[in-house]
Amino acid sequence: RNGPKVDIAVDPLEGTTLCAKNMPGAIATMAIAEERTLLNAPDVYMEKIAIGPGYPAGVVDLDTPAEENIRKLAAAKGVGPGRITALILDRPRHADLIARVRKAGAAVRLITDGDIAGVIHAADPIETGVDIYMGVGGAPEGVLAAAALRCIGGQMQCRLVLDTEEKRSRAGKMGISDARKKYEIKDMVRGDCLFAATGVTDGALLEGVRFRNEVITTETVVMRSITGTVRWISAEHREHGKFHLD
Structure with missing residues (x-):
């Protein structure tokens, strides 16, 4: 108490x-x-992109086309795009994203569920073989994943998917005024965390x-x-x- x-x-x-x-x-x-x-995130979808530690700040960006993110990450890693593996939730909404990543020459690893663990996997590519996490998942899960990366390092950008007036109203009641705000780890987890x-x-x-x-x-x-x-x-x-x- x-x-x-x-x-x-x-x-x-x-x-x-x-x-x-x-x-x-x-x-x-x-x-x-x-x-x-901690960001008080509503129970809505969230766009996400995440990579592990050791890369220059801003090497990937949520608003950059998927193909360019793959090429920039590969260049930062010193390999060709064919040596990059992207982890993506296996959902119909990701069909275009998957096609773009493959067009860039990268491999795609699909998961049926579990994007918190998916983001964590991207933080240790040597162990997991995953270089980048991309796609749309749950917003509360995004905050939890950001907390993990706050602890172990990495980069992550997210944006709430507030595509209806009801969702925007609900987010507003939770203190979120900018429906298009791009969140980084420091915005979602602003202090020491476990x-x-x-x-x-x-x-x-x-x-x-x-x-x-x-x-x-x-x-x-x-x-x-x-x-x-x-x-x-x-x-x-x-x-x-x-x-x-x-």
């Missing part, structure tokens, strides 16, 4: 379809930051929950922006009551 006031962003299950079908990549995520420093994710089903980022006799095991990653620390936590849970399994 007497502790510091904080903002909390939560996605208790990113990848509900993945979990329901026992497919890889479902995670539970949350971010905690100093009070009034980001955590726990695997629900096995995935490239985290192992899923495992039931082993009397023990439930979980894997969690915890990141902090002020120190750049990333901790991987493997936990064994013997008190099952807290999981409400009945």
Whole structure:
């Protein structure tokens, strides 16, 4: 009660379809930051582009054509466009984007769900093979992904998709006055933050929950922006009551 006031962003299950079908990549995520420093994003779509650390500022831009972003990223990396892999949600709305990326010569890796993990993958291309995340996903998920990149480094630009009067009105009530504002990480997460994710089903980022006799095991990653620390936590849970399994 007497502790510091904080903002909390939560996605208790990113990848509900993945979990329901026992497919890889479902995670539970949350971010905690100093009070009034997380963007209070409405539950609408958000345009996103993200890359990892180590590139010049502004090497990619949300308002730049996809082909040019691929070419600029490849040049900054010192490779040809054919060595770039873009991660994109597999949605009909992305058909033109996918065609443009392929036309530029880059590879496309499609995912069915999970764009928080998708953005995080783009931050470590050596490990994941993903150089850039592009496309339209959920706005709350965009804030969570920005919190992760605030901790581990990278660049991200986003814009809320407020394409109806109802959405613009709802955003206005949440303090958003510029419907076309282009957000960067520093706009979505303005102070020190913590980001955590726990695997629900096995995935490239985290192992899923495992039931082993009397023990439930979980894997969690915890990141902090002020120190750049990333901790991987493997936990064994013997008190099952807290999981409400009945």
